Amino acid sequence: MPTYVPDRPATTRTSDHIVGRAVSQRHGRAWQDSLSFLLGYCLPPVVDSTLYAATGSPREIFIAYKRSPGARGLAIIAELHDTTNAGQSCQVLVELEGGGTAYLGPTGPFRPGSSPIMAQAGTWTDRAQHLDVLDVSSLVVGTVYWIKVTWTNTPGTTRGLCRIKAFEVPRAALAEDSTDAGIDGGWPFAGNGLYDGTSSALSGFKRFASEILRARDEVRRHMQCVTLASNGTALNPQAWICPSNPLTFTAMLFNRTVQPGFWFRVRRKYETTTPHRHGFLCRYRTARTTAELRVTATSRTTGTVATVTVALPASATYVASTLAYIDIPCDGTDQDVRVTMEYRTADSTDLYLSEFVLFEDDALVAPAAALAAEDGSDLQTEDGTTLAPE
Numbered sequence: 395m396p397t398y399v400p401d402r403p404a405t406t407r408t409s410d411h412i413v414g415r416a417v418s419q420r421h422g423r424a425w426q427d428s429l430s431f432l433l434g435y436c437l438p439p440v441v442d443s444t445l446y447a448a449t450g451s452p453r454e455i456f457i458a459y460k461r462s463p464g465a466r467g468l469a470i471i472a473e474l475h476d477t478t479n480a481g482q483s484c485q486v487l488v489e490l491e492g493g494g495t496a497y498l499g500p501t502g503p504f505r506p507g508s509s510p511i512m513a514q515a516g517t518w519t520d521r522a523q524h525l526d527v528l529d530v531s532s533l534v535v536g537t538v539y540w541i542k543v544t545w546t547n548t549p550g551t552t553r554g555l556c557r558i559k560a561f562e563v564p565r566a567a568l569a570e571d572s573t574d575a576g577i578d579g580g581w582p583f584a585g586n587g588l589y590d591g592t593s594s595a596l597s598g599f600k601r602f603a604s605e606i607l608r609a610r611d612e613v614r615r616h617m618q619c620v621t622l623a624s625n626g627t628a629l630n631p632q633a634w635i636c637p638s639n640p641l642t643f644t645a646m647l648f649n650r651t652v653q654p655g656f657w658f659r660v661r662r663k664y665e666t667t668t669p670h671r672h673g674f675l676c677r678y679r680t681a682r683t684t685a686e687l688r689v690t691a692t693s694r695t696t697g698t699v700a701t702v703t704v705a706l707p708a709s710a711t712y713v714a715s716t717l718a719y720i721d722i723p724c725d726g727t728d729q730d731v732r733v734t735m736e737y738r739t740a741d742s743t744d745l746y747l748s749e750f751v752l753f754e755d756d757a758l759v760a761p762a763a764a765l766a767a768e769d770g771s772d773l774q775t776e777d778g779t780t781l782a783p784e
Contacts, residue, residue, distance in 0.1 A: 396567040397579035399434035400427050422582025425602060430568055432609040433464035433575045437562035440468070441618040441751075446632050447475045447553035448622055455620045456491065456677050456712070457541040457560055458751045459530075462613045464575040466531040467498050467563035470543070473521040474513040475553035482552040483510035484545045488526060491540040495528065502526035504543075513552060521556060527563060535612055538675065540714065558620065569596050575608065577601055610663060611756060617658050617733075618751035623677060623712040636685075636737045636745035643688055646735040646747075655732040662724040663756060669700060669721035673755035676715045677748045678706050683740040687715070687747075690734050693726030712748055719755065 404427040441457050459468065470488050488504035489495040503511050504526040511524045533539055547554055568576025572594075580586065581597035591598015622632035634648050645653035660670050674689055685706040692699050702720040722731055733752065737745055 395569075395579040397426060397430050397434075397569045397576045399430045399565050399568055401431075401435055401564075403431050404428045426577045426579075426582050429602075429605050429609060430576055432613060433462070433605065434565035434568045436613075437462055437465055437564060438613065438615045440560040440562070440616045441620055442557075442559045443618070443620045444557050445555050445621060447556070448624070448632050449547065449551050449553055451547040451550065451552075451554070452544050453547075453554050454542060454544045454623050455555075455558065456623060456714075456749050457543065457558070457620060458616070458618060458675050458714075458749065458753070459539050459541055459560070460537065460614050460616070460753055461530050461533045461535050461539070462562055463535050463608045464565055464568055464613075465562040466529065466565065468528040468530045468541075469525060469559075469561055469563050470504060470528065470541075471523050471525045471557075471559040472504070472511070472543070472555050473523055473557040474511065475556040476521065477513045477515055477552060479515065479551070482513045482515075483548050484513065484552060484554060485510045485548065486524070486543065486545045486555070488528065488541065488543050490528075491542045494532075496532070498527040498529045510548060530562075538673075538717065572596065575605065577605060614754040615661065616751055616753045617656070618749070618753075619656070620749045621747075623679075623748040633679075633746040633748050636739070636747065638739045638742045638744050639737075640739055640741055643686075643736040643738045646687075646737050653734060655734050657730060657732050658752075660722050660724050660729040660731050661754065662729050664724075666725045669723050670754065671719055671721050671756040672752045674702060674704065674715075674718045674720055674750070674752055676704070676706075676750040677712050678715060679710065679712045679746045679748075680706055680708055680739065681710060681743045683708055683743060685737060685739045685743075685745045687745075688736045689718075689720060689752075690736070691720060691722045691731050692734075693723045694730035694732065695727040696723070696725045698723035698725055706745065712746075720752075722752075 404424045440459050472486060474484055486504050497505050503524045514521060545554055568574055569578050578596040589598055590600050593600045593604035595601055621634060624632040636646055648654055663670060686703055687706060688701060688703045690699060690701045700721050700723055702718045704715050704718045706715055739745055
C-alpha cells in the first residue's frame with residue numbers, strides 16, 4: 395500500500411533504536427516516516443536566479459537538473475520585468491533539451507500553444523508568479539538533463555523574464571508502484587512478518603537499507619546560477635563576459651568590478667576530514683580556441699582549499715562543459731564554503747558563460763539496485779555495515 399509522506403521529520407531519532415534489542419512496530423514506523431520525509435517531501439530546489447532585463451527576442455536560458463528518486467514533478471516559476479506600457483507580454487516555452495518533454499496537468503503557461511503571460515505596468519514590489527510543472531517521472535535518476543526556457547517578447551520592447559525558479563514538487567504519498575521510492579505503507583505494522591526481502595521489492599529490511607542509501611546519495615542539492623545565453627556587451631551584460639587574457643588565470647568578475655564569492659553550506663556525510671564530492675557543469679561560448687575555467691572552494695575558518703580546472707573547447711554556440719568533479723572540504727565552521735572562479739583563454743577571444751552548477755555527486759556506497767554482489771559475497775557500506783546477499 396502507498397506510504398503517507400509527512401511534512402516534517404520523525405519525532406524519534408533512529409539512533410534511539412538500538413541494534414540487538416527487541417523489534418517493535420515503532421522501529422519500522424519511525425524509519426518509514428524519516429525516509430518518506432527525505433524522499434518525498436524534503437526535495438531540493440534546483441535554481442533560483444534573477445535575470446537582466448533584455449529587450450528583443452527570442453531569448454533563452456538553460457537549467458541543469460538531476461532528478462531525485464521520489465520526484466515526479468518539477469515546478470517552474472517565472473516572473474516578468476515590470477514595464478511602463480500596458481499590454482506587453484511574453485510567450486514562454488519550457489522544454490527538455492533534446493525533446494521528450496511532458497507536463498503535469500491539462501493546461502499551463504509554459505507549453506506549446508499557451509497564451510502569452512502579461513507583464514505588470516509600473517514598479518511592483520511583488521510581481522506575479524507564473525507556474526507550470528514538468529513531468530519528470532520518466533527521467534533517469536542521477537542523469538544530468540538540460541531544461542531550456544525560451545521566451546518571445548511582445549512587442550520587442552518588453553524586457554523579458556526577471557526571475558526563474560525550479561524545485562521538485564513534494565509528494566503526498568510514496569511506494570505507489572514497484573518502480574517508486576519508499577517503503578510499503580503496511581509492512582511495518584504489528585502482525586506482519588519481519589524478513590530481509592530484496593532491495594527491488596517494496597518491503598523488507600534490505601529495502602530499508604536500499605532507501606537509506608538513496609536518501610543519502612541520490613537526493614542531490616543544486617547550487618546553480620543562470621543568466622541569458624547571449625553574447626552580451628559592456629553596456630548590455632546579459633551573459634557573464636570574460637575578456638580575453640591569454641595564458642594567465644584571471645578572476646572571473648561576473649560583470650562586476652570585484653570578484654564575487656558564492657557561499658553555501660556543504661552537507662557533511664562522514665567525518666569532518668572527509669570532503670563531499672560535487673559535480674560541476676557550466677554553459678559557455680568561446681569562438682576560436684580552448685579556454686579553461688578553474689573553480690576553487692575554500693573553507694571559511696580552516697582555509698582548506700579544493701580546486702578543479704575544466705577545459706572549454708571552442709564553440710560558436712552555447713554548449714555544456716564536460717562534467718568535472720571537485721571534493722569540497724567540510725572541515726570549516728558549519729561547513730561554510732566560499733566558491734570563486736578564474737579563467738584563461740589561449741588567444742584574444744573572449745569567453746562567455748550563461749550558467750554554472752555545483753550538485754552533490756557523492757556515491758561512495760553500493761548502488762541501491764545492487765546491494766548484493768553477484769558472486770554471493772557480502773557487501774559493506776562506508777560505515778562498515780554488512781549487507782548480506784539476496
